[in-house]
Amino acid sequence: xxxxxxxxxxxxxxxxxxxxxxxxxxxxxxxxxxxxxxxxxxxxxxxxxxxxxxxxxxxxxxxxxxxxxxxxxxxxxxxxxxxxxxxxxxxxxxxxxxxxxxxxxxxxxxxxxxxxxxxxxxxxxxxxxxxxxxxxxxxxxxxxxxxxxxxxxxxxxxxxxxxxxxxxxxxxxxxxxxxxxxxxxxxxxxxxxxxxxxxxxxxxxxxxxxxxxxxxxxxxxxxxxxxxxxxxxxxxxxx
Amino acid sequence: xxxxxxxxxxxxxxxxxxxxxxxxxxxxxxxxxxxxxxxxxxxxxxxxxxxxxxxxxxxxxxxxxxxxxxxxxxxxxxxxxxxxxxxxxxxxxxxxxxxxxxxxxxxxxxxxxxxxxxxxxxxxxxxxxxxxxxxxxxxxxxxxxxxxxxxxx
Numbered sequence: 001x002x003x004x005x006x007x008x009x010x011x012x013x014x015x016x017x018x019x020x021x022x023x024x025x026x027x028x029x030x031x032x033x034x035x036x037x038x039x040x041x042x043x044x045x046x047x048x049x050x051x052x053x054x055x056x057x058x059x060x061x062x063x064x065x066x067x068x069x070x071x072x073x074x075x076x077x078x079x080x081x082x083x084x085x086x087x088x089x090x091x092x093x094x095x096x097x098x099x100x101x102x103x104x105x106x107x108x109x110x111x112x113x114x115x116x117x118x119x120x121x122x123x124x125x126x127x128x129x130x131x132x133x134x135x136x137x138x139x140x141x142x143x144x145x146x147x148x149x150x151x152x153x154x155x156x157x158x159x160x161x162x163x164x165x166x167x168x169x170x171x172x173x174x175x176x177x178x179x180x181x182x183x184x185x186x187x188x189x190x191x192x193x194x195x196x197x198x199x200x201x202x203x204x205x206x207x208x209x210x211x212x213x214x215x216x217x218x219x220x221x222x223x224x225x226x227x228x229x230x231x232x233x234x235x236x237x238x239x
Numbered sequence: 240x241x242x243x244x245x246x247x248x249x250x251x252x253x254x255x256x257x258x259x260x261x262x263x264x265x266x267x268x269x270x271x272x273x274x275x276x277x278x279x280x281x282x283x284x285x286x287x288x289x290x291x292x293x294x295x296x297x298x299x300x301x302x303x304x305x306x307x308x309x310x311x312x313x314x315x316x317x318x319x320x321x322x323x324x325x326x327x328x329x330x331x332x333x334x335x336x337x338x339x340x341x342x343x344x345x346x347x348x349x350x351x352x353x354x355x356x357x358x359x360x361x362x363x364x365x366x367x368x369x370x371x372x373x374x375x376x377x378x379x380x381x382x383x384x385x386x387x388x389x390x391x392x
Binding site for chain 1: 243254261265268269273289290293310315318319320322331333334340348359361372379387392
């Protein structure tokens with residue numbers, strides 16, 4: 001982001017950049033930078049808090065009126081309170097007890113396990129006012145079989161999504177599956193920390209086990225592309 | 240997910256050590272008061288309109304985000320899974336502060352908001368961004384933009 005700001009400014013348009021990684025801003029030296037002490041993925045800091053976000057945006061925009069550059073790098077002092085856990089938070093869905101398939105489970109067994117688990121997730125998700133699910137462009141009914149094929153080490157040869165390799169299609173469906181679950185887990189008005197929500201997903205669900213198993217199978221494959229893409233099924237700190 | 244200093248040490252070290260471009264010059268465009276500026280947002284979160292192809296790694300492109308695009312029509316296909324997305328799921332403005340900028344324009348703090356904002360894939364190699372930057376700058380100029388707010392993930 002800092003690099004693109006530099007390149008745009010070089011072409012004559014003023015820029016101001018919010019940044020999450022201060023050391024990168026120090027190296028790239030965008031014309032005007034505001035480092036924010038928020039978690040990665042939350043440059044405005046606090047979901048659902050318009051006043052908080054407005055303060056961050058104003059601090060970044062205020063740098064546009066400064067003439068003491070080139071290279072202004074300021075630190076934003078206010079912490080985002082939502083980084084801390086919500087004491088009484090519970091996921092808004094109660095999952096049925098479904099056994100995680102074993103090491104040699106078939107694709108059918110994995111797909112069945114996911115379908116057995118996700119009914120309450122689908123129900124809760126349908127009640128949310130907004131969804132970010134859909135980047136994978138694959139009908140939800142086809143997700144279990146696609147992901148299960150990778151978990152069972154029987155990746156498909158034909159892609160269900162035009163223009164993508166099968167593993168690329170699975171990679172975006174994996175993101176959709178994660179979003180489906182985490183959106184369902186947070187009832188409107190609740191403010192759990194990201195760690196609380198992700199602990200629930202990665203530590204308790206068959207869906208997470210399916211993604212981990214798919215990633216592991218692809219990494220063990222001789223096909224390096226499979227491993228490279230499927231590595232993103234699971235964040236590095238949840239492997 | 241977490242702040243950089245809260246990540247597993249190996250992961251934090253890998254992010255800290257990522258190669259960054261070093262530029263020989265330091266451009267700095269001076270402009271007027273914020274209340275006279277026309278501002279666009281550029282997000283590097285790999286967000287785009289639902290139904291479009293994903294933001295693929297290595298494709299140095301930008302996507303247009305009309306300011307009127309409903310929040311429920313925006314998805315994220317950034318290549319990395321190593322940052323929080325639950326904030327984005329709860330509130331688009333956690334990543335892409337379009338509603339905050341609109342309010343600031345309505346309040347007269349900012350002169351005007353662009354009709355179109357933009358998104359790129361921030362994980363791509365900035366060394367390959369010259370053509371992308373030329374095209375994006377062209378679009379910004381056509382829309383009379385004189386200030387850009389960059390937002391990362």
